[in-house]
Amino acid sequence: MSIEVRGVTKSYGDFVALDDVSVSIPTGRLTALLGPSGGGKSTLLRIIAGLETADGGQVEIEGTDATALPPQRRNVGFVFQHYAAFKHMSVEKNVAFGLEIRKRPKAEVKRRVHELLELVHLEQFAKRLPSQLSGGQRQRMALARALAVEPSVLLLDEPFGALDAKVRKELRDWLRRLHDEVHVTTVFVTHDQEEALEVADEIVVINQGRIEQIGSPEDLYDEPANDFVMGFLGEVTTLDHHLVRPHDIQVRTTPADGGVAGTVARVLRVGFEVRIFVRPEGAADDGTDVVVTMTRTFARSLGLEVGTRVWLSPEQGARRVPVVGAPTVPGDQPVDAVKV
Numbered sequence: 001m002s003i004e005v006r007g008v009t010k011s012y013g014d015f016v017a018l019d020d021v022s023v024s025i026p027t028g029r030l031t032a033l034l035g036p037s038g039g040g041k042s043t044l045l046r047i048i049a050g051l052e053t054a055d056g057g058q059v060e061i062e063g064t065d066a067t068a069l070p071p072q073r074r075n076v077g078f079v080f081q082h083y084a085a086f087k088h089m090s091v092e093k094n095v096a097f098g099l100e101i102r103k104r105p106k107a108e109v110k111r112r113v114h115e116l117l118e119l120v121h122l123e124q125f126a127k128r129l130p131s132q133l134s135g136g137q138r139q140r141m142a143l144a145r146a147l148a149v150e151p152s153v154l155l156l157d158e159p160f161g162a163l164d165a166k167v168r169k170e171l172r173d174w175l176r177r178l179h180d181e182v183h184v185t186t187v188f189v190t191h192d193q194e195e196a197l198e199v200a201d202e203i204v205v206i207n208q209g210r211i212e213q214i215g216s217p218e219d220l221y222d223e224p225a226n227d228f229v230m231g232f233l234g235e236v237t238t239l240d241h242h243l244v245r246p247h248d249i250q251v252r253t254t255p256a257d258g259g260v261a262g263t264v265a266r267v268l269r270v271g272f273e274v275r276i277f278v279r280p281e282g283a284a285d286d287g288t289d290v291v292v293t294m295t296r297t298f299a300r301s302l303g304l305e306v307g308t309r310v311w312l313s314p315e316q317g318a319r320r321v322p323v324v325g326a327p328t329v330p331g332d333q334p335v336d337a338v339k340v
């Protein structure tokens with residue numbers, strides 16, 4: 001393991017930001033710290049970086065107890081959402097900075113800067129000032145700069161958070177490819193589940209200062225440990241007091257044993273699929289309709305339209321998680337709210 005966090009706690013006044021957090025970050029992998037805003041992701045990253053001191057617990061990096069080490073002795077590189085570059089220095093000078101203060105030979109600095117700029121596809125911008133780059137190019141420069149000193153760990157705090165959706169998506173694909181090339185142990189913070197699912201090898205779900213689950217994207221999506229994780233990673237709807245994925249519900253137009261009876265209240269076409277909102281018998285129009293997704297062809301074959309009587313049951317093998325108490329998905333939306 002590259003990073004071992006053991007029993008870390010952190011409070012700000014009365015507020016507990018991290019509550020006895022333990023996690024092992026594997027060497028050479030891309031790990032996402034994922035969770036809703038305020039859950040403690042950045043605090044954990046900053047404690048690993050040494051920019052924040054934990055109240056209790058231990059941080060080990062590459063086998064060394066780093067708990068009391070200052071950031072510059074931890075051999076970590078970091079990149080934040082709003083990267084502070086040296087504005088008066090060219091891109092190549094910014095990237096060279098860490099090597100120059102370490103008094104590396106000139107020829108080595110030159111070669112390494114060239115390699116890094118090639119790696120982040122900024123060779124042609126070497127002589128520009130940071131202000132002459134786009135937001136995405138600046139973040140790539142920041143990554144080159146962080147990688148220059150060959151850190152054993154790269155820590156990224158929402159590195160693409162300030163960029164528009166399209167650039168963000170390009171950069172996340174690029175980060176994945178970059179990581180496949182350099183294999184440096186990387187931990188990145190995100191509140192975007194799609195970003196974590198697409199990019200990470202391993203995801204640590206953090207909520208209210210606690211770890212909810214650790215696993216591969218597949219593990220978390222297919223085997224969520226609880227209703228929070230299930231609701232946070234992917235769409236969910238509530239069927240018979242359980243969270244179910246909307247594509248995991250079987251719809252029949254004739255009564256079926258144990259099925260929930262209801263009436264189609266709304267049919268919504270979204271791209272290639274159709275969302276059917278089913279109001280269970282006796283339920284009110286209070287936004288708690290069961291949502292089922294299916295292909296348009298299938299919806300047509302069942303003849304589904306507003307007013308059709310249907311019976312719903314989970315597909316065989318569907319993941320179901322009991323709904324515990326109040327809604328728990330981010331933003332306190334009702335658990336069956338879906339983005340349409």
Ligand SMILES: Nc1ncnc2c1ncn2[C@@H]1O[C@H](COP(=O)(O)OP(=O)(O)OP(=O)(O)O)[C@@H](O)[C@H]1O
Pocket residue numbers: 012015017035036037038039040041042043044189191
């Ligand atoms: N210096 C501080 N003083 C007081 N409270 C703080 C401080 N830093 C963080 N907090 C609080 O600790 C909690 C966790 O913050 P943190 O930044 O770790 O969350 P996060 O999961 O990274 O959220 P976001 O995605 O919004 O950045 C928040 O409620 C925040 O208000």
